[in-house]
């Protein structure tokens with residue numbers, strides 16, 4: 015017998031079998047199983063977005079608020095973070111993702127903001143460029159390497175673990191026992207880092223590597239985990255002004271299609287889709303217009 019049910023007549027034993035159409039209706043499964051529709055409902059739930067003061071996090075905070083979430087913007091940047099939170103009817107909590115107490119306080123605020131906390135999105139991060147050994151023979155600065163790992167990788171884990179523990183204290187949201195979703199932001203540099211990206215790529219590769227085991231761990235509390243690997247998305251991380259425009263045009267040149275940088279709104283649309291689709295779990299998704307990074 016195939017795992018999960020009887021094999022269809024004539025189908026090989028090992029082949030997963032999609033049920034005949036009557037087993038899946040627009041309103042859920044026929045036969046009394048738990049309904050899969052509507053999907054993970056965002057309206058009237060709580061969300062926390064690290065890095066929500068800028069770029070991908072800001073776009074995500076705005077998208078989730080538009081979907082009806084009460085959003086906690088957790089960021090180091092108080093001025094921008096408050097402005098975003100005010101604009102979306104959310105709450106800003108000054109947060110350093112690499113600090114345990116700071117993240118605990120932000121999650122406590124999100125968990126006590128009213129609606130049940132269901133969504134954790136990790137967008138806080140920093141860029142850094144240096145070769146393992148510089149052209150003049152100097153080895154990579156170890157403190158700089160540690161800092162990138164501390165913010166990008168450990169910061170992501172820190173919010174994921176504390177946020178998921180808070181989600182675990184909520185009632186299940188559906189018949190599957192689902193309580194919430196974690197979305198982490200890695201990078202295509204975590205898969206194919208360029209020259210000078212050794213620290214950044216290690217931090218993002220760690221996020222990619224956590225995805226499957228974290229999803230397995232958190233299945234016990236009904237929490238899904240997905241990771242997005244953006245390519246070249248137009249945000250303040252590349253700086254602003256004419257100098258940065260030239261650099262961004264060069265970075266985006268190898269994008270396959272559409273021939274441009276991505277936008278924070280498009281990223282946020284993907285975050286929302288991954289949250290709302292109940293069957294997306296333990297996945298690492300490239301979001302890059304087809305770009306494949308060359309060595310330089």
Ligand code: NAD
Pocket residue numbers: 064065066067068069070071088089090091109110111112137138139140141165166169199200201202243244245246247248249250251
């Ligand atoms: P951004 O600079 O616009 O935003 C990053 C935000 O993170 C800022 O608001 C900053 O204040 C915050 N932050 C930094 N350190 C923090 C800390 N210790 N604690 C809390 N907040 C902190 O950058 P972005 O482009 O929106 O990047 C968001 C994430 O996406 C980053 O992890 C980045 O590595 C990743 N990413 C971006 C791109 C891109 O092309 N923009 C591509 C791949 C991956």
